[in-house]
Amino acid sequence: MAAPQAILATGAERRPVAGAPAPEPVLEVENLQTVFYTRGGLVKAVDGVSFTLGRSETLAIVGESGCGKSVTALSLMRLVSDPGRVVGGSVKLDGRDLVGLDEAELRQIRGNDISMIFQEPMTSLNPVMTIGRQIGEALILHQHMSRKAAVARATEMLHLVGIPEPQQRVKEYPHQLSGGMRQRAMIAMALACNPKVLIADEPTSALDVTIQAQILELIAKLQRELGTAVILITHDLGVVAETAERVIVMYAGRKVEEATVGELFARPLHPYTRGLMNSIPRLALMRREAGPVVNRLAEIPGIVPALSNLPPGCTFAPRCTFADEACRAQYPAYAEKRERHWAACWHSDKLPGAAHD
């Protein structure tokens, strides 16, 4: 039987992952600090996070629950609600500091220059408004289009995101669309005004794996066509490896490692990153040909500490196999250990050269 292009060819090839030169920055975040005032005390959800995002670049922020990645994203657009508050740092979009702006000015930026998509498309879309109208909202608000022009453009956007029969869909309500379609509609909404930055907060975590692949492919395609810079927030290292150019790893509210994607996976320099990579089961197809079959997944013992009660020194020390007195005494300096590869660890040099040999 002659098959059309196979869904899955056997074998996998290695490809060199070149580090691209750093593009010109569109977003510069410096020393961002967001806290939550809770009954249990002060929670430093984001504790001095800095990074830059280049034009058309894809940056992934990866970490587990409670690490602060979602709060970081919300803080960029000042969408953090009570009892949380952004208390320090600067967020410069094309040189303009967003932290100092008032609500009215920020509203002009949201949806226009910076957009965001969320994990749950069903709760992020208004169930009683048609898709067309929701996409059109941003267009009418920011680009002052007429209702008619907005609907036409919304239809174009739906076509761009790969929704079949867009003229029909634009008049439908969210519940009439499947999960994957809703996520596409949300992407259409976010990109309608051609923003400079798109923040995607776990955009595919609630989707089936085959739909996830479609959405990731779509985001990559749109990014190429529209030149949008993307901040992708996720806990899935597979998604990171396939879509990101640079990666930031967060733990307990701080950055613990930052590098290009190839560097990070080849040589993680922070024990947490390494622990994460070793604890994921990998499909046989994905293992390097001579890789061993793992019988027991490497565990990171213990649990993430409560943010209101962080240990002194390195916050990862209680769970780290390399921890010593120096680690417990002082939080490690965030330093450039290799070219364009930073980590906050006193013992980066002790980690094995490659991640999974």
Added chain:
Amino acid sequence: MAVIDHQAELSRAGANVHGWFGGLLFFARRYPLGAIGAIIMILFLATAIFAGSIARFDPFTTNARISLAPPGGEHILGADFMGRDVFARIVYGARISLAVSVGATALGCLIGVAIGLMSGFFGGWFDLLVQRVLDIMQSLPLLVMALVMAASLGPSLPNTIIAIAIPLVPTVARIIRSNTLSLREMPFVEAARAVGMSETRIAFIHVLPNTLAPLIVLATAQLGSAILVESALAFLGLGVPEPHPSWGRMLSESAAEYVRTAPWLVIFPGIAISAVVFGTNLFGDALRDLLDPRQRI
């Protein structure tokens, strides 16, 4: 970042609260009106319990000579047309009001919980039937229902309590039923079924304790409402009968005849009723805000 800024916000959020006394103070600062309501309710309770020690006179003793005496002297709130001390009647009346409000609310909640739980848990034709009966009950105004019940049962303290409890049942049953419906599908209930637990045991051990939370706020608000209903019943001669000193009846007996000649007979019972209802409402509101999971705390 100045540490002082954080501290102010933290205190507002309730961090640094130690012990139950600290918790009380925090509640009082955060919900001052609720604290006032709580104080009123405590005073109400204390008055009812210690009525004997508070009142100098006996509320039942008549004394024709001091009939309609104005407030002052020994009888600080005056005397009624039979020469009974108004202060004593108010103080002892607190007992009746307490009995009626707590009794009616408790009875109404008990029946409502039972019906709501069974209705929600077992569903089917039973649920359908019960819901339609509750629909009928709810379509009648609460007061009218209480009236009809009181009139048919006859005046007595227990009958008054029942008459006020019954109209409360549909509201309670609905809330418990809707909670039960959502809890029924929860994984921990499925887990109990997977172990082989009988449906009845599951209903009482797993579902019931988790449905009761919203009831607390509802019950608190109903306390005041029950007193008002009793007053209304008394106004129409259907409330708690003689010789029990009932605020409602005191009000109703005096309202028409004595409001100009002996206004104290109307004012003081009125204040008493208003104060207690006000207090329960304030406290109920604060409690609802406190327990609402979507609020800050």
Added chain:
Amino acid sequence: MTEAAPPPVLEVEGLSKHFPVRKGLLRRTVGHVYAVDQVSFTIGAGETLGLVGESGCGKTTVGRTIMRLIEPTAGAIRLDGHDVTRLGKSEMRPFRRQIQIIFQDPFSSLNPRKRAGDIVGEPLKVHGVLAAKARRERVAELFERVGLRKAQMDNFPHQFSGGQRQRIGVARALALNPRLIIGDEPVSALDVSIQAQVINLLMDLQRELKLSYLFISHNLAVVEHIAHRVAVMYLGRIVEYTDKTTLFTRPLHPYTEALLAAVPVPDPAIKRAKRVVQGDVPSPLKPPPGCHFHTRCPYAEARCRQEIPALREVEPGHHVACHLR
């Protein structure tokens, strides 16, 4: 060997579950959702069967139907050779000791108002197995076994982390010494590093206690790690059923290929030749005729649209439901 092999711990044959779709004021039945359609498989002692598929495939319904939490419409369920498909409540009760379930959500699978120790001890109480003191000792033993401390028995669920709550769920499932535990996405709601802990725990327990698992999950990598055999489901039907190694290295059904192609590789240095399958999962209310997957299958032919492919054993131990294999 002349003696007959012991019956498998679980044998499911032709299991089906149809839900009526009711519309209108009088709730007339206008159609059916075939949530589970003729599913058959067996699980032996100490073995794990992974049941994979995406949303709407029916894998969760299979788990619940086997537990008799949902009543099957057709088919047979046999535990250790005993047919339990239509047993009444009291007859079913002793069998419930043989088969237990772990749920996905660590937050709603534990009663928030009961202490952890009571939650784990409840199965023992319901079946009247041990006296109070002995029960408490057994619960303490179970706590230690799943990696929790005895002292935590008196805590309430909200005092535990997600991973710890899932361990409590595992302890509860173990309480009656079952032969088979159904895990309904038991690690999907956990953080990656905690997933590893719970997966290791489940595998350790399997070795120690010769437990069998029906491991329901959408995460292929986890299933490959923990399962011995795997069944892939799509819209209520099993489309491929074989041992783990074969499934993951030589998949035959186009849907299995699609799943494997879609899983993102956590290694940027590896590039696979693959193609992302388009289209949405059809609604279970209106499944496509013939082979359910034909609407998205790049190899689909006319026959696929008309005829339902039967699950056939195309090589020893490898069953596929596809006309083209």
